[in-house]
Amino acid sequence: MPEIILKNLTKSYGKSVAVNNLNLNIDNRAFVTLLGPSGCGKTTTLRMIAGLETPTSGEISIDGNIVFSSDKGIDVPPDKRNVGFLFQNYALWPHMTVYENIAFGLENLKWNKVKIKQRIDELLTMLKIADYASRYPAELSGGQQQRVAIARTLATGPTTLFMDEPLSNLDAKLRMEMRTELKRLHMETDSTFVYVTHDQLEAMTLSTKICLLKNGILQQYEPPLIVYNNPVNCFTADFVGSPTINFIKMSAQKVSQEKIQLTAGDLHLFFTASSGEGFINDSQELLLGIRPECIRISPNGKLEAKVYATLPSGMETIVTLDIKGILLTCVVFGGVDFAVNERVTMDFDTDKNIIFDPQSGRNIARGRLQ
Numbered sequence: 001m002p003e004i005i006l007k008n009l010t011k012s013y014g015k016s017v018a019v020n021n022l023n024l025n026i027d028n029r030a031f032v033t034l035l036g037p038s039g040c041g042k043t044t045t046l047r048m049i050a051g052l053e054t055p056t057s058g059e060i061s062i063d064g065n066i067v068f069s070s071d072k073g074i075d076v077p078p079d080k081r082n083v084g085f086l087f088q089n090y091a092l093w094p095h096m097t098v099y100e101n102i103a104f105g106l107e108n109l110k111w112n113k114v115k116i117k118q119r120i121d122e123l124l125t126m127l128k129i130a131d132y133a134s135r136y137p138a139e140l141s142g143g144q145q146q147r148v149a150i151a152r153t154l155a156t157g158p159t160t161l162f163m164d165e166p167l168s169n170l171d172a173k174l175r176m177e178m179r180t181e182l183k184r185l186h187m188e189t190d191s192t193f194v195y196v197t198h199d200q201l202e203a204m205t206l207s208t209k210i211c212l213l214k215n216g217i218l219q220q221y222e223p224p225l226i227v228y229n230n231p232v233n234c235f236t237a238d239f240v241g242s243p244t245i246n247f248i249k250m251s252a253q254k255v256s257q258e259k260i261q262l263t264a265g266d267l268h269l270f271f272t273a274s275s276g277e278g279f280i281n282d283s284q285e286l287l288l289g290i291r292p293e294c295i296r297i298s299p300n301g302k303l304e305a306k307v308y309a310t311l312p313s314g315m316e317t318i319v320t321l322d323i324k325g326i327l328l329t330c331v332v333f334g335g336v337d338f339a340v341n342e343r344v345t346m347d348f349d350t351d352k353n354i355i356f357d358p359q360s361g362r363n364i365a366r367g368r369l370q
Contacts, residue, residue, distance in 0.1 A: 009058035020216040033203040041216035051078035084158035090149040123151040234361035273367040289354040295330035301345030
């Protein structure tokens with residue numbers, strides 16, 4: 001299976017830079033998600049690796065072979081890169097059956113009929129669509145059509161599968177089912193998957209690594225739980241996580257090398273750093289980030305709060321708390337609800353609270369609140 005290496009990859013459209021000096025190593029058998037808001041350069045990056053878009057400068061190598069180099073004048077066409085591309089709209093032939101759609105690429109490659117049948121039967125079984133082989137795309141559900149599109153892409157045995165928001169046309173229930181199938185498929189095919197999405201939940205649940213982009217610039221490239229628990233900057237912390245992280249602008253006073261007092265209006269908190277010791281100067285302005293699950297409502301809580309709003313969903317309830325005039329979102333797990341304006345007590349749980357520099361947005365410390 002190939003390793004994909006991007007070196008100083010840049011794509012410009014006139015004065016607009018879609019991808020800016022991107023360096024990335026995609027390991028063998030990885031499931032890498034290119035994540036970010038619309039217009040951040042994730043689809044452009046995917047298309048450049050596949051050969052569907054020509055970079056302005058830089059170098060791309062797949063499995064040790066250079067497939068693009070602006071300096072060396074190399075640009076290998078898409079059909080020579082041994083990659084499969086799954087588009088957002090499936091692009092199935094409406095006049096062909098499921099079997100014929102999957103066979104189309106193999107027939108163009110002059111495979112014999114026995115080998116074609118063996119390969120298609122294998123894929124139909126793997127993707128659980130054997131019962132639909134004689135149906136036409138119009139007779140299939142969205143999820144079934146997507147499975148056919150995946151089977152057709154996998155038919156020729158590409159070592160790398162590229163997917164550009166393949167689940168965006170499905171309803172919420174189907175998206176969840178297909179996430180499970182894609183993760184299972186990744187293990188079964190032993191291939192390298194590169195996946196584009198703007199949905200951070202998809203990125204968190206599917207990836208071995210997340211590549212988070214903003215305005216064509218790489219923000220963070222690490223496994224999902226590291227991106228979530230230790231974001232490098234405010235953008236990463238805010239983009240990854242649902243409900244989103246709470247941010248509070250606070251001024252700081254040093255108590256000791258590892259401990260500071262944070263103040264925002266009438267709210268006074270103590271922060272004990274577990275990383276980033278010696279990061280603070282007296283009267284420095286800081287940005288405190290608190291994940292919703294790090295706020296715990298309990299009868300023995302030391303801080304008083306008022307319930308501003310609740311959003312119960314059965315498995316959990318998202319609660320917005322008013323703490324001395326500051327609104328914070330927390331998550332209460334289980335079938336629990338609260339009345340608006342109800343008085344509660346709460347604490348900050350875990351040592352995963354983060355201090356950011358408000359000017360640069362950089363993560364400068366992590367620790368416990370009290």
